[in-house]
Amino acid sequence: MKEKPWKPWLLLSPSLTAVFLLLVIPVCFVVVYSFWLRAPSGQDIPAFQFGNYAKFFADFFYPVILLNTIRVALETVFICLIMGYIPAYFFYRTESRLKPFLMILVMLPFWISFIIRTLSWINILGDSGLINHLLLKSGLISSPIPMLYNEGAVIMGLIQYLLPFMILNIYVSLDGIDKSLAEAAKSLGCTEWQAFREVTLPLSMPGVSAGCLLVFVLTCGTYLPPMILGGPGNEMIANLIFKRVIGTLDWPFGSAISVILLLLLVIIVYTYNRYMGINQIFKSLSKG
Amino acid sequence: MTQAKDPAFVRFKGIEKRFGDLVAVQPMDLNIPEGSFVTLLGPSGCGKTTLLRMLAGLENPTRGDIFIKGKRINDTPIHKRNLGMIFQNYALFPHKTIFDNVAFGLKYRDVSKTEMKEKVEKALETVRLPGVGNRMPSQLSGGQQQRIALARAIVIEPDVLLMDEPLSALDENLREDMRREIDNLQMELGVTTIFVTHDQREALSMSDKVVVMKDGFIQQQGEPEEVYNNSVNHFVADFLGHSNFLAAQVKTTRKDGIYEVALADGSTCLASPVGDFEQGEKAEIVIRAQKMTLGYQKDFVQEEGMNYFYGKIKDRSYMGGEVSYFVEIADGQLLHVINFVKRSPYRRKDEVYIRVDPFHCRLLKQ
Ligand SMILES: Nc1ncnc2c1ncn2[C@@H]1O[C@H](COP(=O)(O)OP(=O)(O)OP(=O)(O)O)[C@@H](O)[C@H]1O
Ligand SMILES: [Mg+2]
Numbered sequence: 001m002k003e004k005p006w007k008p009w010l011l012l013s014p015s016l017t018a019v020f021l022l023l024v025i026p027v028c029f030v031v032v033y034s035f036w037l038r039a040p041s042g043q044d045i046p047a048f049q050f051g052n053y054a055k056f057f058a059d060f061f062y063p064v065i066l067l068n069t070i071r072v073a074l075e076t077v078f079i080c081l082i083m084g085y086i087p088a089y090f091f092y093r094t095e096s097r098l099k100p101f102l103m104i105l106v107m108l109p110f111w112i113s114f115i116i117r118t119l120s121w122i123n124i125l126g127d128s129g130l131i132n133h134l135l136l137k138s139g140l141i142s143s144p145i146p147m148l149y150n151e152g153a154v155i156m157g158l159i160q161y162l163l164p165f166m167i168l169n170i171y172v173s174l175d176g177i178d179k180s181l182a183e184a185a186k187s188l189g190c191t192e193w194q195a196f197r198e199v200t201l202p203l204s205m206p207g208v209s210a211g212c213l214l215v216f217v218l219t220c221g222t223y224l225p226p227m228i229l230g231g232p233g234n235e236m237i238a239n240l241i242f243k244r245v246i247g248t249l250d251w252p253f254g255s256a257i258s259v260i261l262l263l264l265l266v267i268i269v270y271t272y273n274r275y276m277g278i279n280q281i282f283k284s285l286s287k288g
Numbered sequence: 289m290t291q292a293k294d295p296a297f298v299r300f301k302g303i304e305k306r307f308g309d310l311v312a313v314q315p316m317d318l319n320i321p322e323g324s325f326v327t328l329l330g331p332s333g334c335g336k337t338t339l340l341r342m343l344a345g346l347e348n349p350t351r352g353d354i355f356i357k358g359k360r361i362n363d364t365p366i367h368k369r370n371l372g373m374i375f376q377n378y379a380l381f382p383h384k385t386i387f388d389n390v391a392f393g394l395k396y397r398d399v400s401k402t403e404m405k406e407k408v409e410k411a412l413e414t415v416r417l418p419g420v421g422n423r424m425p426s427q428l429s430g431g432q433q434q435r436i437a438l439a440r441a442i443v444i445e446p447d448v449l450l451m452d453e454p455l456s457a458l459d460e461n462l463r464e465d466m467r468r469e470i471d472n473l474q475m476e477l478g479v480t481t482i483f484v485t486h487d488q489r490e491a492l493s494m495s496d497k498v499v500v501m502k503d504g505f506i507q508q509q510g511e512p513e514e515v516y517n518n519s520v521n522h523f524v525a526d527f528l529g530h531s532n533f534l535a536a537q538v539k540t541t542r543k544d545g546i547y548e549v550a551l552a553d554g555s556t557c558l559a560s561p562v563g564d565f566e567q568g569e570k571a572e573i574v575i576r577a578q579k580m581t582l583g584y585q586k587d588f589v590q591e592e593g594m595n596y597f598y599g600k601i602k603d604r605s606y607m608g609g610e611v612s613y614f615v616e617i618a619d620g621q622l623l624h625v626i627n628f629v630k631r632s633p634y635r636r637k638d639e640v641y642i643r644v645d646p647f648h649c650r651l652l653k654q
Contacts, residue, residue: 180379183346186366187373188444189396194367198392202383 027262034255044251052256062240062257066264069237072151073219076158077212083159084166084211089200091167092174106164118157118228125153149231157225162218166211173207174200209276217265237261294357297322297480298343298448303352305338312338314504315352320448320497325474325481327491330501331527336484339501340450343482345369356447367396372441372479374451378433380425386412386436387421393444411443412436414473431462438470442477449474449481455490467494488528492516500524520562522572522652530577530612532623536651538565546593546646549573553618557595558646563653572652577626579648582613582640595649597623597642601634615642 009016034052037045056062087106091099109117124130125147132144147153177200185195223238230236237257244254298320305313313335320326328336341347343354345366353360361369380389390408399407412418415435425433434454441449454470455463471494474481485491491498492512499509500523508515508524519525522533536549536557546558547565551573559573590596599617611633613625625642634640 178377178379180375180377181381183344183366184373184375184379184440185381185392186346187344187369187371187450188393188440189367191365191367194396199381 030255030258033251034259036252036255038250038252042249052253053260055253056256056260065235065240066237066260068235069220070264072155072158072234072236073216076155076162076219077215079155080159080163080166080215081208081212084163085170085208088167088170088174088207091171092177106167109160109164114161114224115228117160118224121153121157121160121229122148125156148229149234151230151234153229154226154234154236157229158219158222161222161225162215165214165218169211169214170204170207173204173210177203205276209272213269213272213276217269220261220265294322295319296355297324297357298482299355299358300339300343301353301355303339303342303354304350305335305342305347306350311504313342313349316506318499318506318509320480320482323478323480324496325471325483325494326497326499327483327485327495328499328501329485329488329491329527330507331486334501335504336486336501337452340452340482340484343448344371344373344450370444370447372444372446372449374434374437374441374449374454376453376456378425378430378437378457380433380436380440382425384425385421386417386423386425386428389425389436390421390440390443392440397444407443408439411439414442414476415439415469430458431466434458434466435469438473442473442479446479449479451481452484453486454483455485456487463490470494492528500527502527517576518562519574519650520652522574522654525574525650525652530624530626532575532577534573534575534621536571536573538567538569538571538651540567541565547651549651551618552621555618557649558593559649559651560647561651565651565653570654572654573649574652575623575644575649577612577624580623580625580627580642580644582615582625582627582634582642584638585641588641588643593646595644595646597644599623599640599642601636601638601640604633604636606633615640617642 033044035048035050037047037049037051039045091103096102122129126132127144127146127148129147131147132141135141136144181199181203182195185199186192190198220236221238223236223242226234226236226239227242238261241254241257241261244250244257296319300316300318302315302317303313304311304315318339328339330336338347342349345361345364349362353362355361356369381392384392387408390411391404394404394407408421409418412421415438417432417435417439420428420432420436425436428436434457437454451470455466458466467490470483483490483494495512497509498512498515500507500515502523508520510518515524516528519528519531525531526533534557535552536559539548539550539556541547541561545560547561549557549559549571551557557573565571588596597615597617599615601613602616602622603614605612610626610628613627613634615623615625617623623642
């Protein structure tokens, strides 16, 4: 049981190499690009100036989108947490033989393209989608209820993408908790609910905090659900970057927005880590 | 204080537990006397844990009733049963300090803050670990953690203390110490204790009463000496200690209660029966390895009314104070004999006699 703090790092070294080549180097390029100038002709001119950043903060337009993104991300995290904890806890407690099968169902969405999964909501929620069709047919409504192209639809799209991550993170954490702990608590006088609150819930916090962080970060970087399911007011920061880089080919400005988002996420992750401690996950890994 | 002890403080009546088709605990009755230390002993999968968990309220009996102090508790939820449970893996709450661990059960009882502090400190002293209250469970050794688990269970003054193989996660030396400690503690507190183990030495050394189980059935129950010396069947005799089994056929029954039986090689042997036998009935003799005495021919004056076997030492292992011999007797059967070393131990290939009192040759039904 000797603690070897370097053990996880050793195990991670192949992935760290990949991360370095595929992530760190491209990020350096993006940072460099964000200081370049864009000539009116559309040419990118190497430079070192903060014009792109100044443009972002020049008025409220861009910062508001950034704040909206964070708000949507927090809402998504919250709903995923509630919706994810329940099945994770069920998997932890159940002795059903169907458990492996049900676990596969949780991962099933990963087998289908994200775009297709997102687009399929249009067939369900759209004006001529399944729900409206049925309601119209049954005569309950006379004109379709608009359910798409608002924030609710965006969040729904995000949840169906991110929920499995939350469930799996929480489940992994729960699975490591000895069931006799809750039994001990109950034998000492706790009701089922008190035992959960006093023992199981606090011990599952590493998984909860890892799941929340993952969902938050992934939401901040996602552009497909807002693009497909959102309305004009539901743009998120990643859509903005997408539009700049792919739409107007304005690489320097797109890069600057990316760098701002990246910095913000780094600050958030760092602060979060200090108070919630993903380090805990590392610790429990190196103890094993 | 001299109130008579309740002989059925805990009472299982017709209790049975099935998991689907599997019968984990066969219908059984069992009484646990007040203040006693009772061990459930048996091989893996015999239903010990299941029986204990039904008493704890962690498992619902399929059939039958459980009583504590004469009150039926089948429908009492676990948190109202006032039982102290000790688990094999300690089950300390890793996110709470030792103090909070021990105080845990008191939080759900009517105990003031100061009283709680006193009780926790006293419990920590009882398990000889005062002053560790501020530490976390992971900072204690296995033995210390198990003692904290003990403190946590006794601090609530439970009606019954339940322990499921509490020592099996400890290493050999520590186990011995903890065994004595638990034993002393139980005597000091006088709390009715049910202890589950598959280690016969634990069971024999600690208990007032041993309940031997197999395949969900109770095989025998009684005081350790009783169960050890007067094992009622092959399984119990085999499970406890080192036993030799010889096939036998009843020849004549004698007035003094000793039977004459024929062994496989045709020789006659005297044995004391467990139960009634008919003439000609096929049976089995069990002899404990420690109850036989080895000697050279010249050492023994053949006495009337004693059993003698002639044989050759095939193998021996020296175990410090005593030596374990395997002696080959007629038709190649090996007898396991454990004797104290008197002068020098017998050697391989030595020709020896084995003497055994008919009282220790117990005739069992097949
Ligand atoms: N929850 C359960 N579901 C199905 N079968 C079970 C369950 N719990 C126990 N069993 C079965 O019941 C039988 C008795 O189990 P139990 O745990 O009581 O044995 P044990 O005597 O405590 O054994 P061990 O010494 O290995 O702990 C075993 O065959 C076991 O497989
Ligand atoms: Mg068991």
